[in-house]
Amino acid sequence: xxxxxxxxxxxxxxxxxxxxxxxxxxxxxxxxxxxxxxxxxxxxxxxxxxxxxxxxxxxxxxxxxxxxxxxxxxxxxxxxxxxxxxxxxxxxxxxxxxxxxxxxxxxxxxxxxxxxxxxxxxxxxxxxxxxxxxxxxxxxxxxxxxxxxxxxxxxxxxxxxxxxxxxxxxxxxxxxxxxxxxxxxxxxxxxxxxxxxxxxxxxxxxxxxxxxxxxxxxxxxxxxxxxxxxxxxxxxxxxxxxxxxxxxxxxxxxxxxxxxxxxxxxxxxxxxxxxxxxxxxxxxxxxxxxxxxxxxxxxxxxxxxxxxxxxxxxxxxxxxxxxxxxxxxxxxxxxxxxxxxxxxxxxxxxxxxxxxxxxxxxxxxxxxxxxxxxxxxxxxxxxxxxxxxxxxxxxxxxxxxxxxxxxxxxxxxxxxxxxxxxxx
Amino acid sequence: xxxxxxxxxxxxxxxxxxxxxxxxxxxxxxxxxxxxxxxxxxxxxxxxxxxxxxxxxxxxxxxxxxxxxxxxxxxxxxxxxxxxxxxxxxxxxxxxxxxxxxxxxxxxxxxxxxxxxxxxxxxxxxxxxxxxxxxxxxxxxxxxxxxxxxxxxxxxxxxxxxxxxxxxxxxxxxxxxxxxxxxxxxxxxxxxxxxxxxxxxxxxxxxxxxxxxxxxxxxxxxxxxxxxxxxxxxxxxxxxxxxxxxxxxxxxxxxxxxxxxxxxxxxxxxxxxxxxxxxxxxxxxxxxxxxxxxxxxxxxxxxxxxxxxxxxxxxxxxxxxxxxxxxxxxxxxxxxxxxxxxxxxxxxxxxxxxxxxxxxxxxxxxxxxxxxxxxxxxxxxxxxxxxxxxxxxxxxxxxxxxxxxxxxxxxxxxxxxxxxxxxx
Numbered sequence: 107x108x109x110x111x112x113x114x115x116x117x118x119x120x121x122x123x124x125x126x127x128x129x130x131x132x133x134x135x136x137x138x139x140x141x142x143x144x145x146x147x148x149x150x151x152x153x154x155x156x157x158x159x160x161x162x163x164x165x166x167x168x169x170x171x172x173x174x175x176x177x178x179x180x181x182x183x184x185x186x187x188x189x190x191x192x193x194x195x196x197x198x199x200x201x202x203x204x205x206x207x208x209x210x211x212x213x214x215x216x217x218x219x220x221x222x223x224x225x226x227x228x229x230x231x232x233x234x235x236x237x238x239x240x241x242x243x244x245x246x247x248x249x250x251x252x253x254x255x256x257x258x259x260x261x262x263x264x265x266x267x268x269x270x271x272x273x274x275x276x277x278x279x280x281x282x283x284x285x286x287x288x289x290x291x292x293x294x295x296x297x298x299x300x301x302x303x304x305x306x307x308x309x310x311x312x313x314x315x316x317x318x319x320x321x322x323x324x325x326x327x328x329x330x331x332x333x334x335x336x337x338x339x340x341x342x343x344x345x346x347x348x349x350x351x352x353x354x355x356x357x358x359x360x361x362x363x364x365x366x367x368x369x370x371x372x373x374x375x376x377x378x379x380x381x382x383x384x385x386x387x388x389x390x391x392x393x394x395x396x397x398x399x400x401x402x403x404x405x406x407x408x409x410x411x412x413x414x415x416x417x418x419x420x421x422x423x424x425x426x427x428x429x430x431x432x433x434x435x436x437x438x439x440x441x442x443x444x445x446x447x448x449x450x451x452x453x454x455x456x457x458x459x460x461x462x463x464x465x466x467x468x469x470x471x472x473x474x475x476x477x478x479x480x481x482x483x484x485x486x487x488x489x490x491x492x493x494x495x496x497x498x499x500x501x502x503x504x505x506x507x508x509x510x511x512x513x514x515x516x517x518x519x520x521x522x523x524x525x526x527x528x529x530x
Numbered sequence: 531x532x533x534x535x536x537x538x539x540x541x542x543x544x545x546x547x548x549x550x551x552x553x554x555x556x557x558x559x560x561x562x563x564x565x566x567x568x569x570x571x572x573x574x575x576x577x578x579x580x581x582x583x584x585x586x587x588x589x590x591x592x593x594x595x596x597x598x599x600x601x602x603x604x605x606x607x608x609x610x611x612x613x614x615x616x617x618x619x620x621x622x623x624x625x626x627x628x629x630x631x632x633x634x635x636x637x638x639x640x641x642x643x644x645x646x647x648x649x650x651x652x653x654x655x656x657x658x659x660x661x662x663x664x665x666x667x668x669x670x671x672x673x674x675x676x677x678x679x680x681x682x683x684x685x686x687x688x689x690x691x692x693x694x695x696x697x698x699x700x701x702x703x704x705x706x707x708x709x710x711x712x713x714x715x716x717x718x719x720x721x722x723x724x725x726x727x728x729x730x731x732x733x734x735x736x737x738x739x740x741x742x743x744x745x746x747x748x749x750x751x752x753x754x755x756x757x758x759x760x761x762x763x764x765x766x767x768x769x770x771x772x773x774x775x776x777x778x779x780x781x782x783x784x785x786x787x788x789x790x791x792x793x794x795x796x797x798x799x800x801x802x803x804x805x806x807x808x809x810x811x812x813x814x815x816x817x818x819x820x821x822x823x824x825x826x827x828x829x830x831x832x833x834x835x836x837x838x839x840x841x842x843x844x845x846x847x848x849x850x851x852x853x854x855x856x857x858x859x860x861x862x863x864x865x866x867x868x869x870x871x872x873x874x875x876x877x878x879x880x881x882x883x884x885x886x887x888x889x890x891x892x893x894x895x896x897x898x899x900x901x902x903x904x905x906x907x908x909x910x911x912x913x914x915x916x917x918x919x920x921x922x923x924x925x926x927x928x929x930x931x932x933x934x935x936x937x938x939x940x941x942x943x944x945x946x947x948x949x950x951x952x953x954x
Contacts, residue, residue: 126871130894209916215905217915224927225897308927323751329928352950359952447550469945470554473649481639481948490953491641491944492633503648503732503941504753505929517927520915521893524905526776528783529914 110296117253117287118306121226124284125251129223133200135278140196140243142274144189147239150270151185157266158235165259173366177233178260188236188267191495195243198494201513202249216523221516223249225308228300229497230322232257232314238267240495242286248515251285253300253307257314258292265290301326311510313498331505333498335370336453337425338483341442341468342386343459344379350386352480353458357390359482360456361431362397368427370499371454371486375422375432377442383410383435391433399429406435422449439464443471450474453501454486454508475501475508534720541677541711542730545650548708549675553647557624559702564620564667566698568613571663574694575609581690582659589683597790601657602684612660612691615919619667622918625937626673640947645940647673649732652724653921654746656681656738662691664919666710672939675709677724677731681738682716689714725750735934737922755929757922759794760877761849762907765866765892766810767883768803774810776904777882781814783906784880785855786821792851794923795878795910799846799856801866804830807859811835815857823853830859846873863888867895874898877925878910878932899925899932 128136147154158180165175204221211217227250231237238256245252256264268288275282289296301310304327312322313333323330340360342353360373378387383406391401391411401407402421403414414433421432422445436442439457446455456478457468469477476486486509488496493511500506506514552560571578582604589599628645635641651674655661662680669676680688692712699706713720725734728751736746737757747754764784766777784797802811807830815825815835825831826845827838838857845856846869860866863881870879880902881892893901900910910933912920917935924930930938 126895211914211916215909215914327747329753329926331928349950355952356950363953465947469943471550474943476944476946479945479947481946481951482953484953485639485946485948485951486944490635490639491946492635502753504755507942508944518931519893519898520900520910520932521903522900522905522909522915523889523903524909526773526780527905527909528779529787529906529908 110291110293110299114296114300114303117289117300118226118303120284121251121253121287122306124282125223125225127279127281128246128251128285129249131249133202136200136246136249137196139246139274139278139282140192142277143239143243143271144192144196146270146274147185147189147192147267150266151182154180154185154263154266154270157262160262161260170259173368174233174259178235178263180235180263184236188239191236192239192243195240195247195494195512198247198512200247201516206518213527214525215527218521219518220521221513222519224515224517226251226253226306227515228253228255228307228310228328230255230310230312230314230318233260235260235263235267238264239271241497242271244495244497244512244515246285248512250515253287253289255289261292264288297321298325301328304328311498331500332502334451334453334501335425335427336501337375337423337449337451338371338373338454339375339377339446339450340373340456340458340483341377341439341446342379342382343439343457343461343464344381345459345461345464346382346386347460349458349460350389353386354390354393356456356458356482358393358397360484361394361399362429363482363484367399367429371483373431373456373483374425375434377445378433378435379439379442380406380435380437387411387433387435394431399431401431401433403433404435407433425451439468443468447473451501453499454478454483456481456483475499534715534717534723538720538724538727541713541724542650542727544708545675545677545711546730548706549647549649551703551705552670552675552709553673555673557626560624560670560673561620563670563698563702563706564616566701567663567667567695568616568620570694570698571609571613571616571691574690575606578604578609578687578690578694581686584686585684594683597792598657598683602659602687604659604687608660612663615660616663616667619664619671619918619936622671622936624671625940630942637951638949639951642945643942644945645937646943648939648941650675650677650730651939652677652679652731652734652752654679654734654736654738654742657684659684659687659691662688663695665921666695668919668921668936668939670709672936674939677711677713679713685716688712721745722749725752728752735922755924756926758875758877758925759849759851760925761799761847761873761875762795762797762877763799763801763870763874763879764797764907765801765863765870765879765881766803766806767863767881767885767888768805769883769885769888770806770810771884773882773884774813777810778814778817780880780882780904780906782817782821784908785818785823786853787906787908791823791853795907797855797880797907798849799858801869802857802859803863803866804859804861807834811857811859818855821853823855825855825857827857828859831857849875863892867892871897875925877923878902878907880905880907899923
């Protein structure tokens, strides 16, 4: 325990020191480092595959779910995509130093609010190896240091990726190596200790299951930006005449386009306006069932589609993260909005409608990070929003909301310039 | 205890309901409500003075410090200033609905990131009555509801101010009254309970002493934006030839322009470059001493100004919040920046210099919410930055940093519009 204590203190202190060096690099220097990281990942292909094979073997021996093992696996294509991802982040506009506001006050004081790095980010995440390189690249792009705490199942792979990153950092400046550090133990006893390093770590981003996130929030004295998975809805409005194909396609896409449906922006519940239900509910349910989706319906749903299982009260608060969808018939958009704000997770919710007024009202009143109008909930994603990549999708309201890219890893600083100004 | 439990749940629930009503008001309607509040405060002058007299009497009986009683006192001028403050906030640009970013993706998806209200804000604060009306006005301006928890010493005054606000809200719409609520008990046992209402309250802003803020952070399951007071510095650079008057005036202004020096943006420590010390230290210390300021100096300071008391290690981490200043001689700007980042509170720090290079480097490397160049630290203030008013000065890095106005009381929402878009 006391070993862990000194270890996490050292991690934090080193990250803090390195963060001060990264923060003063020019945008060009940070871009060049990211390009070197991409090269280093490409050249380290053999080493990465070897390390990954160990993880995959352990995962298979531990009989982890097949889908999880699949996500964990690296191959030439995935390694190339990792390197390309880092280069895409390198090519983006530099957020550091941007002037958010600037003006001269009547007394002549010049006021500027500029974007600056946050400092040190602690990142908890699971399985997919590209998250390691994406997160490190986003933090370096925005002038921060990062401490990575990946899942146990990807430990050897993550170590190898961080070795590639270190080679690139070293080739630029030995003092930058600690800007990307991997927690070298997957022991859970370490977690509460690192979450108390509020003097050296500025922000915690936990991305994973609900229990992980709740544990982090409970233990942390560092501000936390939560990235919960989502209980997403699609509301099918009354005004959907002539939209039958669109409605059917979007509902199927939102539930099934990610294999197994286990992703935060997949739809979990469909709410049909009663008039739309008459026209569309049966067909939508049949399309979904044909894709292997299990339907849990309320009473009015089961009248129109008797094959649905009876939904319980619990259904409406459930994120299935599986090929299951809850279906409910509502009497009005008012009722749909109320249901979403009460039972949803404020992640991503969609309306399908031909009415401009309904679309506007839904977008205004649904209290979610992303509101989709006539589009699949699956678009809620940093890449799809053009952010290059994302460190996660914030379900918090403060600081960042929805997909988080490099800009959301910055804070601001007021720079006030006078000529001997004193306050009256 | 269980009475408090149901009370705080009701407070939160009512605020949440009211917040949904405020959020959909037009900017014009919110502006009109603020104007009515200003009128209501003006018309309620008699009632306000009467309530305030009770608080002042209790404060005098309890032998509170004279400065505190002074801050608490209302008079015609202060009431007029409160009403004017609300009108100034009304007249500001409306932050709600602003499009922060907007673009069309290659696949035709239209993406907008818009500013929306946060929801419900819980605000802890102390003594000065105008803070009550400012905070309520800033929250309404930004489409939020607020729960106010003021200091015990201003309880009657705050109740009266909230009565005035309620009259104005009622005259607009009975359903809006709960958008501004005062916690009707100053019992501390209630605090941990209200800090657990994370389903109905979105943000806690504690503004007050360090012990209050630490207690709030420890108990809260709601995100907290901390507003600590400041351990502010002025670094007097080597390149200050010909700036003697400026340096002397700014140092005196930064320490003494607020009566008693007990304000977060007052300077607490002066760091002189050794060459500047030779020229300026003695005069600056004499000017400060003439204003009644006690000087705590390091050894090199005491050589140049023997009247200084010897500073201890503890001095450098101390916010005196009084007419005391610590003075230290440093060998370089590097040393000054290191000292500020280690001992400061990241609130506001200033450099006095004629060197552009020094100014730029100091502004980049000092990790504080506000950096002043050739200006008094006392300018770190929402009003001075042109925000109309402030709900406080955030010493956090996330969400808001430095003086916080109405815009910082908003969050964002992504609104994504397609034409039947499915994700590939």
